[in-house]
Amino acid sequence: MRDALQRCRECPLGYRATQAVAGEGALRPALMLVGEVPGDREDLEGHPFVGPAGRLLFRAVGALGWPREALFVTNAVKHFKFELRGKRRIHKTPSQREAAACLHWLGEEIALVQPRAAVALGATAARSLMRRSVAVTRERGRWLERDDGLRVLVALHPSALLRIRGDEREAAYEQWLGDLRRAGEIVDAWARRTPQQGGEVEGRC
Ligand code: URA
DSSP: OHHHHHTOOSSTHHHHSSOOOOOEEBSSOSEEEEESOOOHHHHHHOSTTOSHHHHHHHHHHHHHTOOGGGEEEEESSOSOOEEEETTEEEEOOOOHHHHHHHHHHHHHHHHHHOOSEEEEESHHHHHHHHTSOOOHHHHTTOEEEOTTSOEEEEEOOHHHHHTOOTHHHHHHHHHHHHHHHTTHHHHHHHHTOOGGGTOSOOOBO
């Protein structure tokens, strides 16, 4: 899948990005955390959530006490979208068309990875996972269910928190932690899994 993903040109983004960024983490995890699109750092390094948004995300994961082996981290769109301002590459939100072209990659990841549940980080991820638009600020902290039974917790994207300045950011972070914590019971059940429940970590994807 990784090789096929690198060759993907089903939308224009693949022509400008350095590389496609596939998801990473454990197979059969408790949770698949789904972001929007790789950023500048992710595009250069080829790994999801290794830039500022990722640092905030993994600060939250640490605060929640979730082991990294319980998680698989990916994005709804696999190629960085940007506009050039001078020499700087500024992140742009993928269009619905670009996200729709990428939908099947996310579907293939879900089928391969078999998470117990998913967390949609932001509107693009929520739309891709649910195949409908989701009002994230209204639905954050709520569980939704897909037609295939996969449960999806809606949360803000960490970049939304990074855009908040001053004291309000810490308050928003605490609220975000509260939303994410709603997936804690899935992580706890995963941690108590038996091998018969398919709980062995079989490798990395
Ligand atoms: N933002 C995302 O949505 N995904 C990443 O991998 C990095 C930043």
